Amino acid sequence: xxxxxxxxxxxxxxxxxxxxxxxxxxxxxxxxxxxxxxxxxxxxxxxxxxxxxxxxxxxxxxxxxxxxxxxxxxxxxxxxxxxxxxxxxxxxxxxxxxxxxxxxxxxxxxxxxxxxxxxxxxxxxxxxxxxxxxxxxx
Numbered sequence: 001x002x003x004x005x006x007x008x009x010x011x012x013x014x015x016x017x018x019x020x021x022x023x024x025x026x027x028x029x030x031x032x033x034x035x036x037x038x039x040x041x042x043x044x045x046x047x048x049x050x051x052x053x054x055x056x057x058x059x060x061x062x063x064x065x066x067x068x069x070x071x072x073x074x075x076x077x078x079x080x081x082x083x084x085x086x087x088x089x090x091x092x093x094x095x096x097x098x099x100x101x102x103x104x105x106x107x108x109x110x111x112x113x114x115x116x117x118x119x120x121x122x123x124x125x126x127x128x129x130x131x132x133x134x135x136x137x138x
Contacts, residue, residue, distance in 0.1 A: 009052040012128050016046035037117040044085050044121030045128075051077045052129065074129050078122045085118040 019042040026034050055072045092110050 006053065006056045008129060009049045009056065012125060013046055013049035013053070015128075016042045016049060016125075020046065036111075037113060040085075040114050040117035041121035041124065044081055044118045045125040047084055048077055048081045048122055048125035048129075051080055074126055077129075078126050081122050081125070082118060085121075086115060089114050089118070 020039060023035055023039045023042060028034075052074075055077065089110055
């Protein structure tokens with residue numbers, strides 16, 4: 001992957017972190033909805049960006065290229081991000097309570113709207129990844 005691809009992913013990660021910080025700091029109307037769903041969008045954008053950075057590192061000679069080669073295509077990063085997010089969401093059905101992590105970071109209930117928010121986050125990240133390629137590299 002070229003430098004502009006890495007740069008796009010770092011920018012996306014920064015935007016996702018900024019959005020996440022804004023969500024955590026928001027105290028206005030609909031705070032629960034904003035934190036619950038917009039936070040999910042930001043989290044999946046961040047996961048997508050980080051998977052892209054891992055994939056970029058995998059092409060570097062100092063890394064073993066085959067460990068993350070499957071993350072190179074954007075569709076594979078999108079699918080992996082959705083699998084991770086969905087796995088965490090389904091884990092809220094009981095697994096996290098057993099290990100004492102419920103409510104800390106992962107939430108406590110399974111919500112189908114969270115899955116929708118994950119899909120939106122992945123779609124935004126994927127669009128950024130493709131749409132920004134020509135703008136940033138220019």
